Amino acid sequence: MNPEQPDYLQGLNPEQLSAVLHEGGNLLILAGAGSGKTRVITTKIAWLIRERGFAPESILAVTFTNKAAAEMKERACRIEPACERANLRTFHSFGAWLLRRNADLAGIDKNFTIYDDDDSAALVRAALPSLARPEATRLAHAIARAKDYSLDPDSPDLGAFKGFSDFRRCYAEYQQRLRATGNVDFGDLINLPTRLLEENEAVRRRLHDRFRVILVDEYQDSNVAQFRLLKALAGPEAYVCVVGDDDQSIYRFRGAEVQNILSFPDIFPNTATIRLERNYRSYQSILSIATSVVEKNEGRLGKVLRAERTGGGKPQLAVLANQNEEAAYCIRIIDKHLRNGGSFSDVAILYRTNAQSLAFERAFPPAGLPYRLVGALRFYEREEVKDILAFLALVSNRRDEIAFRRIINKPVRGIGDSSVELIIEEAFAQNQDFVSAAAVVKMKTAKGRAGAAAFTAFIDDLSARFEQNLESLARLVEHCAKESGLLEYHRGQDEIAGSQKVSNIDELINAASDYPATRDGLSAFLEAVELDRAMASGEVLQDAVTLITMHNTKGLEFPVVIITGMEQGLFPRDNEEGEELEEQRRLLYVAMTRAKNELYLTYCRNRLFRGRIMDYPPSRFLAELPAGSYETTGGKLNLAVSAAMATWKRGMNVYHDDHGSGQILAVKDAGEAGVCLVVRFETGRQLQFFPKYTSKLEVLKNNDF
DNA sequence: CAATTCGGGATCTGC
């Protein structure tokens, strides 16, 4: 330890210190889980400002989640308050920031709103009415992936996106329709700034001149489009530092490209590489079991994590009957933790899908457990929020087709599908916005006429209120909720369904109070809601258990972690093989390495799924864990079944020595006997087999699994 | 033409 170093550099280990003090070329930090990378980044930002004289405004740090961005800002400001003025954002938030300031040059409306995946799918349906909904969703998904790879409709590489008869034309149609609305989707938030930088020298110079330091956290989850933006943004003078861990790459499904981290030193010359392999977070027993998971993967750089903390017990696996017992088990763990002097906020309950939170949300309040639900609001909860936002979006931009379609007849005002299409066509034909078109088009019924008049008058009234600038934004949003009739409408829905829509609207109104009642304030508010799904989800409880998806835990840590739902078919899903399966292993690795002191896993023998009780064998990941790496409570596990379930799947084509070709109709848990297969052969016969006892059955190669 | 009802089919992760 060097006594001449400033206080905030004391306590860094040699690798961390060299990462903070590195200058000159570019820097790649390969940082294992819990190796203190956030500390390195925040310390580095503070050091650059304090010791190296960088203006805070010249520093850009991007992360992947809002939670991580907020935490980074808080920790950096704690060391050096001037960090408040540095640009610490998510990639998408940075893209939106850049586009708002250069909207004219990028060819879009300054008050653009951001289309999420649902909006994009709705736009695909509007542009291509012949598509059924599932197909439109798949197409929207494929377009989003193309944008992740920075591919335009005329890019020659689009051939990789198969599965649609005319993908190029559909993509082009979508893109044209999107530009007509004046709005952007998530992919545009990355690609439009890149294009602006690449094509406009003045903008490029200005930004190169401004950003002298660019840091990227969770770099293993960047996609090709983000890599290209980073390249375009980094001027010849810029210092680029990226931090990542290939074992924690968990967003391949949305275009993340591990190649970015491997090729970084080739693209950014004079790159030094520093590895952080000392883990300060978890006990060795937790690191060992986590490492044993990713060791099963083939394509990895490979690194050794060493625990700096000694002690700690073995991870526990609980075998439980169903999701209610699972919630009860979690309550017992939390109670025990509290009795030992811990607090609610020490505990996180992790799951693979958001739908799994429901059992905990039901079981916790009666047990007196406060909880905080992190991340995605479920769709039905968002419905009413999006309705209100659609009115506001229309005030912001009257060409917003999806917002218009969403609320033109909600609550019902006698304007049916055919009338809506009439208005849309009129708007396109006359090149005018949808609200004006609604005022002009002749409705076919008296009800429709009255409805359209009331609608346009209401939008005009809302717009006027923004111009007058008399009320706060929260009051304007409240006015909108009441006078649109949506509040009443959703109150009725609440009474029918017992839902919480009105209180969600109240939360939305509260969230608006942080923004000024101007058009720019409205745009900022809409952007924040779109980019931060957690924002409108309610007040932050002081001390509460965290309910969170495994994906959302990236970058977080908790003294006690319970990973729930270790069932084959849920985690991993049965169709996940190869690269996808490896990604799921990395996800489990991420989940396990969030735990500081105690790690629990739960497996439920059956689970309520789509209103039905379904049997599940244990996750194949449990079968992969070394025998002594954890302790089991609550019952014996039949891991033979999960291994067999991984081999035999419903729908597979099989061949039997005696009966010929056939297809698997069902795979049943047969306990000690492994699995029982129900097979229908081409001869029409339907028979059952136990693969454990016969070798006459084999999997045919022509399966899509 | 608009609004409601009923039956079949689906399944995640997130900026």
Place this chain on the structure above:
DNA sequence: TCCCGAATTG
């Protein structure tokens, strides 16, 4: 269970 789309009724 929930949601979509076809079919039916007002």
